[in-house]
Amino acid sequence: MPKIAVCAVSLDRAQGDLKRLMPAGTFSAPRGAMSGQGPWHLDQQSATALIASARNRSTNIVIDYEHQTLMAAENGKPAPASGWVDPKTLEWREDGLYGVIKWTAAAKAMIDAEEYQYLSPVFPYDANGTPLDLLQIALTNTPAIHGLDQRALAAARAALPSDSEHSQPETDEMDLKILLEALGLPDDTTETNALKTVAALKAGNDQLAALRAELGLKDGDDAKPAIAALKATPAGSVPQPVYDELKTQLAALKASGEESERNRLIEDGMADGRIAGKATADWLRTQPIAVLKSHLADATPLAALKGMQSAGKEPDKKAGAAGLSDNDLAVCKQMGISPEEYAKANA
Numbered sequence: 001m002p003k004i005a006v007c008a009v010s011l012d013r014a015q016g017d018l019k020r021l022m023p024a025g026t027f028s029a030p031r032g033a034m035s036g037q038g039p040w041h042l043d044q045q046s047a048t049a050l051i052a053s054a055r056n057r058s059t060n061i062v063i064d065y066e067h068q069t070l071m072a073a074e075n076g077k078p079a080p081a082s083g084w085v086d087p088k089t090l091e092w093r094e095d096g097l098y099g100v101i102k103w104t105a106a107a108k109a110m111i112d113a114e115e116y117q118y119l120s121p122v123f124p125y126d127a128n129g130t131p132l133d134l135l136q137i138a139l140t141n142t143p144a145i146h147g148l149d150q151r152a153l154a155a156a157r158a159a160l161p162s163d164s165e166h167s168q169p170e171t172d173e174m175d176l177k178i179l180l181e182a183l184g185l186p187d188d189t190t191e192t193n194a195l196k197t198v199a200a201l202k203a204g205n206d207q208l209a210a211l212r213a214e215l216g217l218k219d220g221d222d223a224k225p226a227i228a229a230l231k232a233t234p235a236g237s238v239p240q241p242v243y244d245e246l247k248t249q250l251a252a253l254k255a256s257g258e259e260s261e262r263n264r265l266i267e268d269g270m271a272d273g274r275i276a277g278k279a280t281a282d283w284l285r286t287q288p289i290a291v292l293k294s295h296l297a298d299a300t301p302l303a304a305l306k307g308m309q310s311a312g313k314e315p316d317k318k319a320g321a322a323g324l325s326d327n328d329l330a331v332c333k334q335m336g337i338s339p340e341e342y343a344k345a346n347a
Helices: 044-054 068-075 105-112 150-158 165-183 191-214 224-232 240-272 278-285 289-298 326-335 339-345
Strands: 003-006 018-023 025-027 040-042 061-065 081-085 091-093 096-103 118-125 136-140
Touching: 018 118, 040 044, 044 091, 044 096, 061 068, 061 096, 068 136, 081 105, 081 136, 096 105, 105 136, 165 191, 240 278, 240 289, 278 289, 326 339
Parallel strands: 061 136
Antiparallel strands: 003 118, 018 096, 025 040, 061 081, 081 096, 091 096, 118 136
């Protein structure tokens, strides 16, 4: 919550109705203040914000005598006004915050008689010592006040109209306290950290909403059945369309691999004579690769069937049944076919 302070500004009679209400730059109370003694700092940027805040009030800023508005709760005496400042007249100049003062006749007479020398603004300020608003002003000769307690601070706020924005700091503090309780955060949590927590909760809520949309849930739908279905799904499972696509690709790769291996085995078998001829090779291409491997494992390489002997000469053939050589007949016997069938197939 912003604290409230009182400082002093000399009352310059030469300025006419436009008076400097707060000094520019860094300043402190000469003999103390309601809460701390400064330093405070007012520049053009902070003054612009202060002016905007003050202009939200629906009444003029009161100027009393000797801060009696603040002391009334303690001494029970009336707090007559010595003048008023229209918030709409506030303006920033290089040496401070100015405003047009409309004095009462009694106050004007005392000022002319030099019975009062100072203006003492009352303002809330933040942790950096930046004035946030202009609550009220006092016509005084003792601008810095000692010994004002929290009841005096409350009186400063209570003096503001109920529809004024100046009561906002207490409202903000109450709202923050309620927010911290709702979030389960410690009482000393800063407003910034509380807002970060709210942002994190909002992000989590957005993610939850997106997840419900993915599950096809509508507002009010119970998510438990969908969650149970997800838990029942085996770990690592994939959607059926993805599974089918992967299965097809795997089958194609397997078939391609088997075809390459089949061609290699047949070429090796024909090269070393374990496959007698083209007819045998074509037949083995139609069989499962296990049959091809079994045939090659049981077959005996025949030198005569390797195509060409050393020196590039073809092997001699001895005419046997159906005009087949002994090697051809051995193949027929191994494959369990007649010489005639073999000769016809290799014609």
